[in-house]
Amino acid sequence: xxxxxxxxxxxxxxxxxxxxxxxxxxxxxxxxxxxxxxxxxxxxxxxxxxxxxxxxxxxxxxxxxxxxxxxxxxxxxxxxxxxxxxxxxxxxxxxxxxxxxxxxxxxxxxxxxxxxxxxxxxxxxxxxxxxxxxxxxxxxxxxxxxxxxxxxxxxxxxxxxxxxxxxxxxxxxxxxxxxxxxxxxxxxxxxxxxxxxxxxxxxxxxxxxxxxxxxxxxxxxxxxxxxxxxxxxxxxxxxxxxxxxxxxxxxxxxxxxxxxxxxxxxxxxxxxxxxxxxxxxxxxxxxxxxxxxxxxxxxxxxxxxxxxxxxxxxxxxxxxxxxxxxxxxxxxxxxxxxxxxxxxxxxxxxxxxxxxxxxxxxxxxx
Amino acid sequence: xxxxxxxxxxxxxxxxxxxxxxxxxxxxxxxxxxxxxxxxxxxxxxxxxxxxxxxxxxxxxxxxxxxxxxxxxxxxxxxxxxxxxxxxxxxxxxxxxxxxxxxxxxxxxxxxxxxxxxxxxxxxxxxxxxxxxxxxxxxxxxxxxxxxxxxxxxxxxxxxxxxxxxxxxxxxxxxxxxxxxxxxxxxxxxxxxxxxxxxxxxxxxxxxxxxxxxxxxxxxxxxxxxxxxxxxxxxxxxxxxxxxxxxxxxxxxxxxxxxxxxxxxxxxxxxxxxxxxxxxx
Amino acid sequence: xxxxxxxxxxxxxxxxxxxxxxxxxxxxxxxxxxxxxxxxxxxxxxxxxxxxxxxxxxxxxxxxxxxxxxxxxxxxxxxxxxxxxxxxxxxxxxxxxxxxxxxxxxxxxxxxxxxxxxxxxxxxxxxxxxxxxxxxxxxxxxxxxxxxxxxxxxxxxxxxxxxxxxxxxxxxxxxxxxxxxxxxxxxxxxxxxxxxxxxxxxxxxxxxxxxxxxxxxxxxxxxxxxxxxxxxxxxxxxxxxxxxxxxxxxxxxxxxxxxxxxxxxxxxxxx
Numbered sequence: 001x002x003x004x005x006x007x008x009x010x011x012x013x014x015x016x017x018x019x020x021x022x023x024x025x026x027x028x029x030x031x032x033x034x035x036x037x038x039x040x041x042x043x044x045x046x047x048x049x050x051x052x053x054x055x056x057x058x059x060x061x062x063x064x065x066x067x068x069x070x071x072x073x074x075x076x077x078x079x080x081x082x083x084x085x086x087x088x089x090x091x092x093x094x095x096x097x098x099x100x101x102x103x104x105x106x107x108x109x110x111x112x113x114x115x116x117x118x119x120x121x122x123x124x125x126x127x128x129x130x131x132x133x134x135x136x137x138x139x140x141x142x143x144x145x146x147x148x149x150x151x152x153x154x155x156x157x158x159x160x161x162x163x164x165x166x167x168x169x170x171x172x173x174x175x176x177x178x179x180x181x182x183x184x185x186x187x188x189x190x191x192x193x194x195x196x197x198x199x200x201x202x203x204x205x206x207x208x209x210x211x212x213x214x215x216x217x218x219x220x221x222x223x224x225x226x227x228x229x230x231x232x233x234x235x236x237x238x239x240x241x242x243x244x245x246x247x248x249x250x251x252x253x254x255x256x257x258x259x260x261x262x263x264x265x266x267x268x269x270x271x272x273x274x275x276x277x278x279x280x281x282x283x284x285x286x287x288x289x290x291x292x293x294x295x296x297x298x299x300x301x302x303x304x305x306x307x308x309x310x311x312x313x314x315x316x317x318x319x320x321x322x323x324x325x326x327x328x329x330x331x332x333x334x335x336x337x338x339x340x341x342x343x344x345x346x347x348x349x350x351x352x353x354x355x356x357x358x359x360x361x362x363x364x365x366x
Numbered sequence: 367x368x369x370x371x372x373x374x375x376x377x378x379x380x381x382x383x384x385x386x387x388x389x390x391x392x393x394x395x396x397x398x399x400x401x402x403x404x405x406x407x408x409x410x411x412x413x414x415x416x417x418x419x420x421x422x423x424x425x426x427x428x429x430x431x432x433x434x435x436x437x438x439x440x441x442x443x444x445x446x447x448x449x450x451x452x453x454x455x456x457x458x459x460x461x462x463x464x465x466x467x468x469x470x471x472x473x474x475x476x477x478x479x480x481x482x483x484x485x486x487x488x489x490x491x492x493x494x495x496x497x498x499x500x501x502x503x504x505x506x507x508x509x510x511x512x513x514x515x516x517x518x519x520x521x522x523x524x525x526x527x528x529x530x531x532x533x534x535x536x537x538x539x540x541x542x543x544x545x546x547x548x549x550x551x552x553x554x555x556x557x558x559x560x561x562x563x564x565x566x567x568x569x570x571x572x573x574x575x576x577x578x579x580x581x582x583x584x585x586x587x588x589x590x591x592x593x594x595x596x597x598x599x600x601x602x603x604x605x606x607x608x609x610x611x612x613x614x615x616x617x618x619x620x621x622x623x624x625x626x627x628x629x630x631x632x633x634x635x636x637x638x639x640x641x642x643x644x645x646x647x
Numbered sequence: 648x649x650x651x652x653x654x655x656x657x658x659x660x661x662x663x664x665x666x667x668x669x670x671x672x673x674x675x676x677x678x679x680x681x682x683x684x685x686x687x688x689x690x691x692x693x694x695x696x697x698x699x700x701x702x703x704x705x706x707x708x709x710x711x712x713x714x715x716x717x718x719x720x721x722x723x724x725x726x727x728x729x730x731x732x733x734x735x736x737x738x739x740x741x742x743x744x745x746x747x748x749x750x751x752x753x754x755x756x757x758x759x760x761x762x763x764x765x766x767x768x769x770x771x772x773x774x775x776x777x778x779x780x781x782x783x784x785x786x787x788x789x790x791x792x793x794x795x796x797x798x799x800x801x802x803x804x805x806x807x808x809x810x811x812x813x814x815x816x817x818x819x820x821x822x823x824x825x826x827x828x829x830x831x832x833x834x835x836x837x838x839x840x841x842x843x844x845x846x847x848x849x850x851x852x853x854x855x856x857x858x859x860x861x862x863x864x865x866x867x868x869x870x871x872x873x874x875x876x877x878x879x880x881x882x883x884x885x886x887x888x889x890x891x892x893x894x895x896x897x898x899x900x901x902x903x904x905x906x907x908x909x910x911x912x913x914x915x916x917x918x
Contacts, residue, residue, distance in 0.1 A: 377730055377731070377811060377814055377815060377818055378818060378823055378824040378827070379726065379730075379823075379824030379825075379827070379828070380727075380731055382723075382824060383723045383724075383726050383727040383824075384727060386719075386720065386723040386724075387720065387723050387724040387727050387739070390716075390719075390720035390723070390724065391720075391724070391739070391742050391743065394716075394717075394720075394788075394791050394792055394795055395742060395743075395745060395746060395792065395795060396742065397761070398757035398758055398760070398761060398788075398792065399745070399749075399757060401757055401760040401761050401766075401767060402753070402756070402757045402760060405760050444666055444670070447659075447662055447663060447666060448663060448666060448667070450659070451659050451660065451662075451663035454659075455656055455659045455660055455663065456656050456660070457659075457660055457663060458660070461907060461911075462904075463663065463667055464907055465903045465904045465906070465907035466667055466671045466672070466903065467667075467671070468903045468906070468907070469671050469675070469899060469900065469903055470671070471903075472846070472849045472850075472853070472899040472900075472902045472903050473674075473675075473853065473895075473896060473899040474852065474853025474854070474855060474872075474873050474876075474892075474895045474896075474899065475751070475853065475855045475856065475873070476853070476855040476873035476874075476876045476877055476892070476895075477678065477853070477873070477876065477892040477895050477896055477899075478674065479855075480876060480877075480880045480888060480889070480892060481674045481675075481677055481678050481892065482674060484677060484681060484885075485673065485674060485677050490677075491673070491677065492673075515670070516670060516671075516674070519670060519671075573748050574748070576750070577748075577749065577750025577751065577752070577753065578750070579750065579751050579752050579855070579856035579859075580751070580855035580856050580859075580873070584877075584880070597750050597751075597752040597753075597856065598752075600750075600752045600753070600756060600860075601752060601859070601860060604756065604759065604860060607765065609759075609760065609763075609765050612756055613756070613760070616750070616752070616753045616756050616757075619750050619753060620749060620750070620753060623748040623749065623750070624748065626748070627744075627748045631741075
């Protein structure tokens with residue numbers, strides 16, 4: 001099922017603050033989309049509005065080209081999984097799963113046997129075939145999570161909405177369920193929208209990321225595009241640790257304010273600019289400045305952490321272990337040739353293609 | 367009241383629950399209380415003024431307010447003791463005592479009334495003892511206080527208990543370790559956070575006591591100007607078909623109860639804010 | 648543990664037992680002793696008196712209707728107040744709790760102001776020969792007013808911390824309002840609901856002041872159990888009065904004990 005949202009605005013009750021501010025978004029049939037952003041960005045509000053949980057709002061929400069507001073829920077074919085699962089405490093797992101079928105009007109309701117068969121099938125699908133008689137209180141977090149999913153899937157929805165579904169799980173279970181969910185999405189041909197504040201999670205499981213901030217969509221793109229060409233410094237910083245260097249562009253070169261940072265070529269108009277890059281994208285070179293490097297404990301992904309003392313401040317970068325030899329030497333320069341440049345919060349048109357690193361595709365910003 | 371009735375989506379049942387609730391409240395509470403508030407103006411202000419010019423009424427109000435205040439005041443230390451024991455002591459039979467504390471609230475007032483009248487009566491278990499010491503309780507204002515004490519006790523306990531439960535016992539230990547004497551510790555460390563709930567409990571008990579009827583009339587003696595409570599005077603006025611007189615007393619009682627409840631609500635907000643602030647610190 | 652010392656604890660426990668015994672247990676004990684003063688047979692016979700039986704019947708009828716109405720109203724009001732946010736919510740809660748702080752005598756008086764002979768609609772009722780004041784309908788109205796808040800008040804805090812996610816989940820799965828209320832909200836809140844109903848029933852059975860004002864005090868006709876106790880007591884039929892009082896006291900004891908267990912239960916369930 002596809003979703004089209006056009007200039008959707010929602011206000012907080014009793015306040016003029018906009019929880020969603022002119023949001024437009026298209027989700028294609030079969031897509032797996034993650035809504036990411038800091039808390040309060042409007043992700044959950046957007047998800048709940050698509051589900052039809054909160055009203056009123058301005059703008060249109062179309063699912064498969066149709067307005068759903070006011071239509072009975074069972075005609076909408078939407079499955080929703082809550083952050084805390086919202087399992088019915090007083091019902092067994094099986095009754096929880098069959099609830100959506102039990103409440104169908106008599107004419108449409110499958111007979112008892114068919115419902116039982118569907119529940120058994122779903123229990124099998126969530127790999128809890130023996131737990132139909134248990135109560136939610138007796139389950140672990142991961143099991144509850146899967147029951148909530150089965151309950152949402154019982155009525156065969158085309159659109160699956162998940163609100164921070166992994167928030168309460170420990171890291172190992174989280175990873176397992178994430179993979180399992182992605183498999184389920186592909187297997188059942190669902191359209192899935194996932195809300196999370198964890199960008200790593202979103203990067204791993206979703207095809208496309210929608211980054212939100214203050215009730216607006218800041219950028220919507222595939223994971224690699226987001227990192228290579230973030231639309232704002234916020235997106236850059238939200239997706240991971242970023243180093244920031246102020247400076248200006250003159251005569252086709254970016255000139256950092258700090259003399260120990262090397263300039264590099266750009267094809268942009270003259271004026272002030274700010275460069276952002278990931279700590280692992282910076283490199284130390286043997287000349288061109290007066291920086292000193294001090295090795296730090298720790299690192300990540302096989303890289304080691306290094307503190308670089310520049311003129312007025314210190315930044316931390318990640319380097320390959322074999323380059324740790326540079327530590328202790330003086331008179332170093334910092335090469336930030338792979339930085340993304342911004343001016344007034346927008347990407348600088350004509351900034352250089354990210355100097356090709358092995359792990360990054362070449363992307364130009366249009 | 368403004369309801370946000372325009373709602374395209376969201377949890378169903380808003381309009382039906384609004385309709386049901388408003389009819390329910392309207393018919394059972396709002397309508398009769400409106401009658402009470404409007405009644406005095408029906409026959410002009412003069413009739414009301416005459417009704418207010420009644421020495422017996424003021425005497426009855428004095429008895430009601432005085433006895434209620436005294437009873438609630440005596441209940442404060444007793445209630446604090448019980449709440450303290452429930453929360454902090456190693457108390458065998460805690461559950462039973464916890465349940466018993468609500469008994470005055472659930473026991474029909476007529477039962478309380480005849481029981482206390484018998485208990486404190488000249489030949490009763492307690493009354494006979496006191497009579498030997500030359501103290502008369504039944505059929506005097508002291509009897510009224512005794513009955514109201516019984517009625518008001520649960521309010522103090524139930525107001526203090528949750529706040530006490532939220533206070534870490536470490537507070538007292540910290541006080542003692544810092545060298546405070548037990549008395550100083552009580553006055554400076556323990557009492558201040560308990561003061562708002564104690565005042566709230568006092569107000570609740572007081573509000574309940576000024577309106578109390580059934581448990582008092584059997585023991586009070588009901589002599590005008592001496593041991594006649596205001597609610598009883600309402601009944602007397604009604605029997606005399608003096609609806610204005612009855613309504614005047616009723617309005618004064620209602621207003622006093624409302625003032626107490628508003629005060630309690632304000633206190634509650636302060637207490638909960640205080641707890642939140644403590645929790646955040 | 649930061650509790651009192653061994654000796655301090657002993658003193659505290661002793662003082663507590665003494666207070667509970669003197670203030671709470673002694674009266675109940677006295678009721679039982681007085682009721683059984685002339686033996687259990689005499690007590691039993693006094694309950695079989697036609698006026699006593701009529702009082703019991705009237706009390707049960709009035710309490711049943713009042714409890715039904717206020718349970719239905721309380722459920723709807725608690726749902727409204729806890730599942731939605733709207734302006735005027737605080738006023739609504741205050742109105743629901745108002746009858747608690749109204750003197751029972753006033754709770755009777757207000758109905759006389761409406762339906763009594765000098766009341767707003769008294770003349771009209773008189774002309775059409777409809778009896779509300781000093782008759783069963785009046786007693787019912789007074790009981791309705793007095794027992795008004797308890798179901799709503801017990802449900803509200805519980806349903807507040809329930810949140811609304813379960814209801815939203817049910818709604819998204821296709822359940823309508825009644826179905827959600829009946830299959831999701833109330834089963835989960837059943838202990839709180841039962842506790843509220845118990846309190847409503849106990850208050851209804853025991854109401855004296857409000858009912859006394861609107862009842863005609865006609866034995867065998869408009870006397871409820873508490874009113875009948877008054878009549879018996881003032882007529883020096885002490886055993887009969889205390890027997891009925893003992894019956895009511897037993898109901899009250901059962902109510903507080905049951906509620907204490909229920910509350911323990913739903914506190915545990917909600918934590």
